[in-house]
Amino acid sequence: MEIAWEVTNVEKLRVGVIGTGSLAEYHLNSYKNNPAVEITALCDINKERARKKADIFGAKEIYDDYEEMFKSKNIDAVSVITWNNTHAPITIAALEAGKHVLCEKPPALNAEEASRMKQAAEKKGKLLMYGFVRRFAQNTQVLKSFxxxxxxxxxxxxxxxxxxxxxNPGGWFANKEISGGGPLIDLGVHIIDLAMYLMGKPKPVSVFGNTSYKVGNRANIKDVTNYKSADFKTEQNISVKNTVEDFANALIKFDNGASLYVETSWTMHIKSNIAYMDIFGSKGGAKLEPQLEIYSEKNNYMIDIQPVVSSSSFDFDKAFSAEIDHFVDCIMNGTPCICPAEDGLTIMKILDAIYKSAETGKLIVL
Ligand SMILES: NC(=O)c1ccc[n+]([C@@H]2O[C@H](COP(=O)([O-])OP(=O)(O)OC[C@H]3O[C@@H](n4cnc5c(N)ncnc54)[C@H](O)[C@@H]3O)[C@@H](O)[C@H]2O)c1
Incomplete structure (x- = not known):
């Protein structure tokens, strides 16, 4: 298979990371554990935060301005782990400066940005990979093989x-201008992408969606622990207003006749948090989450198959490690990328359409 980026033939890949907040450690630990990588530079507008991580991970260069960082000759590739509204400008600047990019999900605020990101990668002959980490989970890969x-x-x-x-992770996540939306663009992006990846990437043709703003961020609730942005502020200590949906659902139809139903929330009156994915085929079915199981029939009996694997549900550390190793492998060995720029553009078209459908009450034809 022909690849669209120049292979970087070096003994050690020199990596920089932009954004050293809550998620950054998953990337940094995975780079640190990859013997082909050296972490050379970190950047955060909160330079102290970057400095603390640099002390732990041994990066020698510390920046608070990504434009300055990209002038460095000691960086071959970067991870972009910043607020969603900065994914496009930072990724495009990195590609223009000749760096390969692994950009966190969601790819961008909208499809227009994702399209410009893809063009920048093509123009410069560099890899743009998106962090669709769920694709790298062991249960996903086992099910995909079936x-x-x-x-x-x-x-x-x-x-x-x-x-x-x-x-609700609070901070910038809750501000639509910075995040692009709430649970749909934050969590929905993972499961829509994963479903399409497992289906073999059929072409989406129409979308009907709903969003709701009924429950709010429930900042009054005491004694809960959940994922928080590095600069989390509660409603009582308000710096960022909650302007995003708290629930969304959608029905997506594909050119092969298949359909995908998705629902996602940050706050909802449900007994406990849940992640599920149920897959239905003409010869068998499967459940990916909360635990991998396959349903079929043999000798005129229904059978349940439970593959014996070390991670039958999503394992954060292992999945990030596999994602980072794949990014490095694509750059150094020219291995075809399983999360390329075009998939980022497709998912942003779907997310745009869900928000538009929710706003207009109409079916959106893609
Ligand atoms: N793959 C996953 O499962 C997963 C999980 C959580 C977050 N994420 C994604 O990772 C990204 C970061 O999320 P987070 O939870 O770490 O947020 P965070 O707020 O904890 O950290 C973001 C960091 O980026 C820095 N930053 C913002 N703008 C910057 C700029 N212009 N230049 C340099 N630094 C800048 C902030 O100061 C902060 O330290 C988001 O896009 C989010 O959607 C992905």
Whole structure:
């Protein structure tokens, strides 16, 4: 398979990271554990935060301005782990400066930005990979091997959900101008992408979606622990207003006739947080989360298959490690990338359409 980026033929890949907040450690630990990588530079507008991480991970260069960072000759590739509204400008600047980029999800605020990011990668002949980390989970890869070998037959329906009872991450996540939206763009992006990846990337043709703003961020609730942005502020100590949906759902149809139902929340009156993905094919079905199981039939009996694997549900550390190792492998060895720029553009078109459908009450034809 032909690849669209120049292979970087070096003994050690020199990596920089922009954004050293809550998620950064997953990237940094994975780079640190990859013997082909040296972490050379870190950047954060909060320079003290970057400095603290640099002390732990041994980066020699510390910046609070990414434009300055990209002038460095000691960086071959970067991870972009910043607020969503900065993914496009930082990624494009990095590509223009000749660096390969691994950009966190969501790819951008909208499809227009994702399209410019893709063009920048093509123009400079550099890799732009998106951090669709769920694709790298062991349960995903095991199920995909069953699906690719035809065990489930033709996939005609997936239903999936990622629902939190009280889990608005606060800070910039809750501000639509910075984040692009709430649980749909934050959590929905993971499961829509994953479903499409497992289905073999059919072409989306129409979208019907809803968003709701009924429950709010539930900042009054005491004694909950959940994922928080590095600069979390509660409603009582307000610096960022909550302007995003708390729930969204959508039905997406594909050119092969298959459909995907998705539902996602940051806050909802549900007993407990849940992530589920149910897959239905002509010869078999499967459940990916909360635990991998496959349903089929043999000798005129229904059978349940439970693959014996070390991670039958999503394992954060292992999945990030596999994602980072793949990024490094693509750059150094020219291995085809499983999360390329075009997939980022497709998912942003779908997310744009869900928000538009929710706003207009209409079916959006893509
Ligand atoms: N793959 C996943 O499962 C997953 C999980 C959590 C977050 N994320 C994504 O990672 C990104 C970061 O999320 P987070 O939770 O770490 O947020 P965070 O707020 O904890 O950290 C973001 C960091 O980026 C810095 N920053 C913002 N703008 C910058 C700029 N212009 N230049 C340099 N630094 C800048 C902030 O100061 C902060 O330290 C988001 O896009 C989020 O969607 C992905």
């Amino acid at each position: 699906m690719d070998s035809g065990e489930l037959g033709e996939i005609y329906y997936i239903k999936t959900g990622y629902l939190r009872r009280c889990g």
